[in-house]
Every structure is written in structure tokens, then in C-alpha cells.
Amino acid sequence: MLDRLRRIFRREPKAFPELPDVRLTPIGYVRNRVKEPMADGWANVESRVIIRPELADMLLNLGDYSHVIIVFWPHKVPDDVRGSKPQLHPRDDEELPLMGVLATRSQIRPNPLLVTPVPLLAVKGNVLKVRGLDAIDGSPVLDVKPYLPHHDSITDARLPKWVEDAQAWRNR
Ligand SMILES: C[S@@+](CC[C@H](N)C(=O)[O-])C[C@H]1O[C@@H](n2cnc3c(N)ncnc32)[C@H](O)[C@@H]1O
Numbered sequence: 001m002l003d004r005l006r007r008i009f010r011r012e013p014k015a016f017p018e019l020p021d022v023r024l025t026p027i028g029y030v031r032n033r034v035k036e037p038m039a040d041g042w043a044n045v046e047s048r049v050i051i052r053p054e055l056a057d058m059l060l061n062l063g064d065y066s067h068v069i070i071v072f073w074p075h076k077v078p079d080d081v082r083g084s085k086p087q088l089h090p091r092d093d094e095e096l097p098l099m100g101v102l103a104t105r106s107q108i109r110p111n112p113l114l115v116t117p118v119p120l121l122a123v124k125g126n127v128l129k130v131r132g133l134d135a136i137d138g139s140p141v142l143d144v145k146p147y148l149p150h151h152d153s154i155t156d157a158r159l160p161k162w163v164e165d166a167q168a169w170r171n172r
Pocket of ligand 1: 037038039040073074075076077105106107113114115116134135136138139140
């Protein structure tokens with residue numbers, strides 16, 4: 001009897017739907033002095049984000065904002081590395097907990113859309129000047145958005161302890 005009921009109510013796993021491939025065309029690229037990936041040391045790096053000249057109209061009044069979010073692509077991550085590690089120790093540090101790659105900000109995620117909020121120092125024509133963008137020279141830029149504190153910042157967000165410790169270490 002119990003078995004019969006279990007069979008009746010057993011849920012079949014739903015097939016995952018077919019999803020379309022997504023193709024993105026960079027709207028610009030990064031110029032700065034950093035030629036190879038590096039883990040730290042970005043805070044004072046000044047970059048120019050050069051937008052395709054034909055898209056310059058899309059920057060109208062962006063300079064009214066103090067900060068922008070830059071979405072970029074880490075083009076120097078080899079194709080066979082991208083998405084190759086479902087779980088990893090952040091910063092390759094085995095003392096940090098093993099995390100699902102989607103529970104980290106690693107650039108070797110399957111679709112590495114990297115997202116960094118930065119101060120916007122200037123906008124001139126099709127060029128944005130920013131500081132602290134953790135993208136190496138030549139990185140393709142996929143999007144630029146204004147940073148909206150009431151929208152993009154959650155002050156009471158819960159974090160794993162290792163992230164809080166790393167933050168405290170940085171702020172020391
Ligand atoms: C860990 S990711 C985080 C990016 C972004 N702040 C985020 O949270 O999405 C940043 C690292 O990606 C690496 N990186 C930056 N530009 C890259 C590129 N074009 N190709 C490969 N790696 C890159 C650098 O080592 C940099 O420290």
C-alpha cells in the first residue's frame with residue numbers, strides 16, 4: 001500500500017529545457033599598464049575604457065554618475081580552462097574552503113562575465129577613465145552601467161566567514 005502511494009506521488013525529474021546560445025559583441029576594450037593577470041594590486045590602476053566610436057552617443061550624461069559598473073570578458077583565460085573546475089579553493093589557497101565556482105568571483109567560471117564597480121574619473125568622447133578596474137590591458141568590455149547605491153548595494157548581506165576575514169585583512 002505504502003509502496004503504491006510512493007509510486008503515485010513520486011516526482012519525475014523535469015527535463016532541463018533547451019536554451020538558445022548567446023552571442024555577445026564587445027562594445028569596447030580596456031587600456032592600462034597591466035599586461036598579465038594578477039591577483040591583487042588593482043586599487044590604484046587607472047584604465048581607459050575605449051568604447052566603439054559609433055556607440056559614443058550611448059554615453060550621453062554617463063558622467064553625471066560618480067561610479068560605473070564595467071562588465072568585461074577575461075580573454076586570456078584559455079578556452080579549456082574556462083568552466084573546467086566546478087569547485088575550487090578561492091585564490092588557489094587550500095586554507096580557504098572548497099567552494100562551487102559559482103559561489104566565488106573566479107574568472108574561470110563557465111561564462112566569465114566579470115563585473116566590477118569603479119569610480120568614474122572622466123568621460124571624454126568615447127573614452128571613460130576609471131580607477132581600480134581589475135581587467136588587464138586589452139580586455140573586451142561587454143557593458144557599462146551606472147552604479148546605483150540604492151539598487152546595487154545591500155548593506156546587511158550575509159557573507160561566509162573567510163570572505164569577511166579577507167575583507168578585514170584588506171581594510172587593516
Ligand atoms: C577574480 S576576477 C574578478 C572580476 C570582477 N571584479 C568580478 O568580481 O566579477 C579578476 C581577475 O581576473 C583576471 N583577469 C583580468 N582581466 C583578464 C583577462 N583579460 N584575461 C584573463 N584574466 C583576466 C585578473 O587576474 C583579475 O585579478
